[in-house]
Amino acid sequence: MATGRYDDEVAALATPLGDPGDLDVLLDRVGDARVVMLGEASHGTHEFYTWRAAVTRRLVEEKGFSFVAVEGDWPDCDRVDRSVRCRTDAPADPRDALTTFERWPTWMWANEEVADFARWLRAHNARVAEADRAGFHGLDVYSLWESLREILTWLREHDPEQVPTALAAYRCFQPYGEDAQRYALATRFVPTSCEDEVVDLLVRLRVRAAADGADRFGAWQNAEVVAGAERYYRAMVRGGRESWNVRDRHMDDTLDRLLAHYGPQARAVVWAHNTHVGDARATDMVDAGEVNIGQLARERHGPDQVVLVGFGTHHGTVLAGDAWGAPVEVMRVPPARRHSLEEALHAAAPEQALFVFPSTPQADLLSHELDHRAIGVVYHPDRESWGNYVPTVLGDRYDAFCWIDESRALRPLRVRRSSPSEPETFPSGV
Template sequence: MDGLGGVARPLRDAADLDPLLERIGDARVVAVGEASHGTHEYYAWRAALTRRLVEERGFGLVAVEGDWPDCARVDRSVRLRPGGAEDPRTALDAISRWPTWMWANDDVVDFCRLLRAHNAARPEAERVRFAGLDVYSLWDSMHELLAWVGEHEPDHVGAARQALRCFEPFGEDGAEYAFAQRFAPAACEATVVELLHRLCEARGADDDPDDRFAAEQNAAVVVGAERYYRAMVAGSAESWNVRDVHMADTLDRLLAHTGAKAVVWEHNTHVGDARATDMADAGMTNLGRLLRERHGADDVVLVGFGGHRGGVVAGREWGAQVERMTVPPAREGSLEALLHRELGRDALVVVPGGQRPAWLDERLGHRAIGVVYRPERERWGNYVPTVLGERYDAFLWLEETTPLQPLHLEQPDENVPPAAHAV
């Protein structure tokens, strides 16, 4: 169907993913990207692939670019745990940190309802988990941690309050904390690291393993978020690296805790190997690179997405109200323009081992739309120089895309974290 060396196959329904499942084989981690955080088709195809991996290959963990406390509420619902919402939509609709639409949208609701139905027919120990890997939830994680310690480790309440009191002067404002460290560096990291060590050493025989793991992870988030906000004022590469290393560390802890095989949902910019882009030249690593380095290429499969034109939901600046926007036809000379010209229809590309078509080793601009998007910048921005055959193991190409349907619109006082990046 193509003039690209015969590596592209039609992509019409979930059965057309067979070559990708064959490529995945016995890999333990499959990281699935998206070319934007606001496109229905990327979420729908990612869910279709994940459903097949869960049902046919026994994957037991879905780990996403979301906050740990928010995703823990979703997990309680999809695993039918005590206190969990009967409908995952309730848990997703409660997400209040901007950009809410990343997870509070119709596509994620549909997937989580399927996951809950799948889990309802399985023993509790075999139910598929839903977890967040991101680093932004500093104050939410502190509140969750303090509540857990008060109920389960009363001997450590004093230490927990002392550790978290360090952050109180900043009024739950990550930016204020970050800039305060620039002028009067007295980082709160050490007190929280000490608390985390105490929790890890104090495991009791009667502990619920999942509940204690969640408490330890909330402490790890506080440590990671503190480092992230402090790094924000030092430079974009450092803060980016802190965030992606935190996500890789969190995934490793989840893999060790659950013993499961994992599907990861994140943006292409995190999933695709940074060494195949200009990110490495800027001193940046990412999750995809870390996964390959830590687990080996045979145990990790990286899957990217791209599209030619259509629609998306995004904000015009960080913290802005979400809008439906038009995604124009791909810029000339880009990867997307090449695929549109040579294919002209939805397709699956599985990168072959050994000898492969030359275009897979060309360095081409590859469109990346984050939570912030300005279509008028397409002429000079929004593209990442990419060697596709090195960045991903497989690629899903979509000619026409449509916007996600958010569950709700952000409110004027929405919780907007400070951030150095928009993906």
Template sequence: MLVHQLGGPGDFDPLLERIGSARVVMLGEASHGTHDYYRLREQLTRRLIAEQGFSFVAVEGDWPDCDRVHRSVTAMPGGIVDPLAALERFERWPTWMWANGEVAQFCMWLRTWNLDRPESGRAGFHGLDVYSLWESMQAIFDYLGEEEPATLEAAQEAYRCFEPYGRRIEEYGVASRFVSARCEEEVVRLLARMREHAAADGPDSFSMWQNAEVVARAERYYRAMVGGGPQSWNVRDTHMADTLDRLLDHYGPESKAVVWAHNTHIGDARATDMADDGMINIGQLARERLGDDNVVLVGFGCYQGNVIAASRWGAPLEVMAVPPARPGSLEHRFHESLPEQALLVFDAAERPDWLTGTLDHRAIGVVYDPSFEQWGNYVPTRLGERYDAFVWCDETTALKPLPATTMPGELETYPAGV
């Protein structure tokens, strides 16, 4: 194992060497509201795109919102010229996950970088998540209304099935448990039609296929969500892994992807107690599908600092203090032994006990209560199996949100807010 002090983008050289020819690099975060994770992640991603030819960034965000950003950063016809304006149109709570100054800085750099390249060689920005049922349905309506009016009926049938439940789509999930309220057949018909359209060339047809996949998987997600337990989590992460696979296929056999998501999604679930609860995640699925040599998983963590989060689901954001990590945790051990910012690159030759044994590893969601630190907010982890490398920040600062209009979201995710 190698430990390197971090002071700037050039200090990521050992990690780029470890990444080598890997096709997928997943960069995590221990919270959705920490400036330092986003800043270091975007610095590393710039190098992966500019120096190692990575094709796109895929994030834990909704497809339609991120598609608007994608059209901006790749300068597609009709796209918003300013990526900042595209990010400010994010509406789903918590908007600060992607509508923030750090992501805006990266997207403005990405547009500038792309403008010097042919359209076929521009790096994209895409969303992996499953929540945008209504937004994806509207995008399909808009596309079919202009391109394929004859196919619009299939989309309208799916819409009419969900329409009685309004924007509170979780009510559909509740109803489907007790009465014949399932919209599955209508959604499958819509998906089949959109897959046919995706056989045609062009970014619009692919985007609409993905929107139809979101609608189909969201229907399953909301049915699973109301039943509790890990099934909705598994539906969601499987959808994210499937979306990543489709993007890799779409960009071509030589394509490479950077994924931005929470540690609980990108760190291999089999190295945590998530596996005991029957949960899988995108990091595990990528390793299983592409092979360990083609996937590099990078975790992030801190000892103390500040974070943006909310006290309950849907509440306004707050800047909260992250207290010192509890004794015996991974973070406490790193606080005592590592520089203020450090990069750890793991290898098979050197495996100290703290790398192979199980230690508590902090995970902060969009909903956070610092007073729970002694009882919750930690995931038992075998660090050397969960990740291939780790980025350490001893003390962190809060993310810088952009102004955005927040719309009500869904019921709280399982587990809470990650």
């Protein structure tokens, strides 16, 4: 199918993007929606991060959004949250909190682009009442041991009666040396696991969190992470795609807990990869039985309360590794392959453009299935002829789309050397 047939539709739908004032049409589309999810076609593209930050600034300032929730670990992001909300027990510069990230790929959040946004968020929060300060939270499921340590530290200071329960969970995992894959493999071949200890811990913290304040909520959330991670790693070693659904359902549940915690008027911005944000039912993920947070949010809150925004690029550079745990490098992003969404937009869209879709898509560009590029933290540009593309019905997968014809790589912060021992995520680190 020739992509030139979409030229007139692309030109008619595109709003050129030059500065944050050009985002008015998107903010109009957001309206009173409770959740706005902002995607990315890679985890290593400068423009995806800076335009997400520009959208988020306007949502926080003009529409009172309550927090940003990202595809990151809860304990790491909690240090950033304390800093941006001007807590006295946190660094005065959020950049210092970002440099403590340890799990590979650290550069996914420990980069200059996120540091710039976090500094802005702290400055914004310093001007408003403490109760109105916007947060920064992690949605992901990987931080099993980090979350266990956070729970123990918190309980020893605030609720020592519960320490034995937490220690029982910690000691159950301890023989595996903080190696998630080793634990998961053991549960596959030996009919035992740490699930009972984790559930006991979770129940106790959940009951107490219902009656107590924000600090108790953090301990509860870390317990939810431990429970989710235990399920995730067991599913992962069994093979197949179940682990993907465990992870995205955990992120969806975390988002729901955060909305409830912030109150009935709370509104959330989510930053995650397109493969999580764009409704899975408009891709070939549905054929594999996979769900994602974009689909789950629409189902939970209603499509009128959720705005999904995808991102894409035709060519440029990106930050990624050539294997799981490998050193990060700037890689070339080759021109998009023929008959892809990216080729169609490259042919007719402005160099930077915003597309906001009508509620009932009529244009062929929005209703035809086109291949749409997805780059993970592990990337091989020479393999794009057979990989890195997701068949997509654009107008069903997203409510809007941000286009960058030529993109540049992120600028990573210097952090402590991370360990590659964490098992690779499925598929390919997205």
